[in-house]
Amino acid sequence: MSDSSYGQLVKLGDKRGVADVPRPDACGGRAHAVLKDALSARPFDAAVTAFVLACLPRSKMPVLWVQDRASRLENGRVYGPALKGIRLLRVEVSHARDVLWAMEEGAGCAGLAAVVGEVHGAPPVLDFTATKRLAMRAETSGVPVWLIRSGTVEGLSAARERWRVGSLPSQVHPYNAAAPGAPVWEAELFRARGRSPGVWEVTYEGGQNSLRFLPRSGDGPLEEDHGAAAHAAG
């Protein structure tokens, strides 16, 4: 697995498709709303939640947030006062089967801004077929679908992108050196369709509503390849 070799600032606009960050190797196509997995690197780490929330499109439409009982106990509930400008439609069920059913129903509904589901562990119902169905639904309707998973995650997934997100020590607080500052996350894209995986340090810049992706290696951007003509000339 290689690091992405350059950093970039991704502006989060008001449109859909914001969730398609980063696109180092832009394939020129239209940004697709697809199923994405977000895995937690460590137990009860809210970094993955924060990352998913930052990637959700900003809109007046509600976000369907489905949670099963195990993840509610393990990771807690999403706390409304911390969310800015996101209307949550919460569904709290006890079994992962119902989570998948509710997500499928939501993924087919164009009136939602996004669908987020949370499943703890690896229940048998959450197999390749189930994720494939979700992915197909999301691609048909154009609603971005995120699946947040915690605990032991094994088995196949048909998600078009799989992320693993964890916290890093936060930035320096501007006024108080003894206090934690703005959060820094480590985001690892370990499986993706149509693009290369990588590991980034991600910071959220609330003022500009943007996510800043920095490569883990700390290298600067690669020199642009001028193609075969340049090589021939050189």
Added chain:
Amino acid sequence: MDRWRRITAQQRTLPDEAVPVVLARQGPHGPVVHAVNAAGVARGIASGARVVDVQAIHPDLHVEQADIEGDQTLLKRVALWARRWCPWTVAEHDGILMDVRGAAHLFGGEAQMLRDMHARFAMQGLRARLALGPTRGAAQMLARFGAQGVICGADDVAEVLAPLPVAALRLPRATVILLERLGLRTVGALADVPRVGLMRRFAGAAEAVNPLVLLDRALGRSADPLDAPAEGGRWLARVRMAEPVVDPVPWLEGLAEDLAAQLAQAEQGARRLRVTIYRVDGEWRSRDVATAQASRDALHFVRLVTGKLDGIDAGFGFDLMTLEALRVEPLVLRQDRLDGGRDAGADVAALLDRLAAKLGPSRVTWDAWVQSHKPERVEARVPVLAGPVQGAVEVARERPLRLFDPAEEVAVLYAVPEGPPARFSWRRVTFLMVRFEGPERIAPEWWRDRAGTRLRDYYKVEVTDGRRLWLFREGVVGDARGGDPRWFVQGVFG
């Protein structure tokens, strides 16, 4: 009183029959007695007395809160149920009026009909005071102040009403006192006074409180017709099978289309649906579903109801199936958008219906906000079928992204005098604190919390691997509200 007895008996043991029980309502100067049980009546407790006075006289008094709105709702429903005897029934604030003219012979005469009414109300667990009079006013007076089940003909109405007190005319209290001061204690005495005098005395009084007008109405001298509310329409589609079948699903589509067509003709949309199957062995089974928005989309009905029919017990088959709209709301035709796209709001409403129908209405919620100091109390949830909630919460300080409710206690391994513990263990993992921010002190809400609730000092704590927790200490050392303060994790920051 009967309704209170029935509801309470389901939940706890009723007080003994010999104990006087009163239901209290709020009066202008504190609670007053609304209703009294038999033991209370025997001791002379009157409705309208102040509860504190009655309590002083009868120390063993048992006081309960009256549910006046619930009583009114029950009365309205009972009034509609009473249409089994006659088509004209009205619920008043403390009774039901029925116009049984031309209906009594169907039940074998007036006395027989009153007996039937009494028996059927008793079957419902309600004691009814019944009276039959030639006019509306006379019946009202006799039911409240006359003997039980009295029947009064048109000829002897004046004699029957004469011994009743003037309060029976449903006059306001001031007028009753005035008439009693004038020495007019009974209806008969009032009727004997020359009309001109009464008319002059009460010239300024409104019609509904004028004793002369009320007396005329009771005695049948002026007309007093009954204005019965119209019964709501029934929206019902049914299908009969030639022979018993077991699977209801194939018949649903036709039923839903039939019902949707009926609703469309009346410009109504259904909020509540009931599907019923009538089995060949005489039993019936039904399922209810509710919708978030009035709808008459047949396809939507089918999808809603299909999910509910999974566990329905068809027995040896059924031969009649109905789909009924229990509650309807006006719904005008709505146009799709000009570009052919569907209305996104309608899509969401349909989604809410499906989620709530399958998972249960309490599982699908919008966020609502409560003004409160305690972080876990700020957030309230309202079921989606109750409608969306407007407004946003304003919190001055940074709040964690995820909240544990209830908060989980941590074991302190190495405490420092100021600030959060340097080492602590939570969920069997030891954490080492690196940086922290705080405290943010949140005081208990004295107007809501129990006495002795301790204040909380919140800290945002970062541990070695970068995870940020929201810890709080409950109480401070030496606040005389329990032992050493304990530490809890309430949330995690993103």
